[in-house]
Amino acid sequence: MKILIMYASAGAGHRRSAEAIYSYLKNNRGDCEVKIIDILDKTPQFFKQIYVLGYSFLVNRASWLWGLAFSFTSLKALSRLNNALNFFTGRLFAKPLAGFLIAQDADFVISTHFMASEICAYLKNSGRISSRLVTVITDYAVHPFWIYEGTDIYVVASEYAKEELLKQGVRQERIREYGIPVDEGFLRSHDRRLLAQKLGITADKFTALLVTGSFGLGPIEEIADALHDEIQLLVVCAKNKQLYQRLKNKGYSFVKVFGFVDNMQELMSCADIIITKPGGLTISEVLSVGLVPVFISAIPGQETNNALVLEKEGIGHSVKDVPALRSIILDYRAHPEKLSRMKEKIKLFAKPKAAEELASVIC
8 A cells, every 4th residue: 555645844743743644654554655755845946945934934923924814814705715826826836746646646645734635635636646635634723724625534633623624514424533643752651760860850840841842932031030940940942042052051950951852752751841832733742741731922823723722621721921821830839639630631632642543544
């Protein structure tokens, strides 16, 4: 069986979810031929640069504009216009991708990005490929851009997302509430004491992990200033070298500062709470580990919707300022029974076996 996994490198969540699926299939389904591609590599170079840099600029520097565009393209009254724009963009810039899909003629195409789903669905509907299309929606709610006639299976992360698809006319038998696939490293048990020794931190101290994505944006320094003398903090500055140096220079006793890391699952396993942005893939990783999330600096649109879905389930907290965040963190520290109850809710809601369940449908 031939399986093609497609993502777009605009937004790390699409890539990480696709990589998790690829890794699971390679490690557990040796009878399948599996390929993974960034669909933007099959577009003109200038288009890829505009797409990636434009997305990065909007979500990190002009999030209000991104939120406006998200809301605009969600309006049902404008669905025909939005679909036409998507169609035009795909036909104009994705001809190499269409040719690649036709040449591959895979048994299954698994898409973790709406553009990949749109192109594949178009080719199916025009009779140019016969692949079965599986769309993995990488958020906890559903934007209309994910929905295309020709999709055989939608994989969703929540009952809320399932209900949204049903309202849009998607048949129930095409929807699977499996969750968003995460790397197998987030599913392994870790010895907190051994990891703490490895990282040079105190195993028994109440610990929060603070991370806001690859650019290290948001009120990270303000949060560290507010909490450093109350709890142990693991702060991931990622690519923000100036922030990293400022925090290192402060010399806080119980603040461990990291730059860009590739062991996030280990850091999560040493924490009681995570302070982070509510990206879909990040949420799934956090819930798989069993961490209690406190959300900050949500991008208007998909991230605010993700946080709202979890709020409806009574999981985690969204805060708008550092004093409110500090109050929540210290309340959990003072009342460990509240932390335990929240972790029990998370255990019931989390879907850590998404990749495995997806594989069982296609292999």
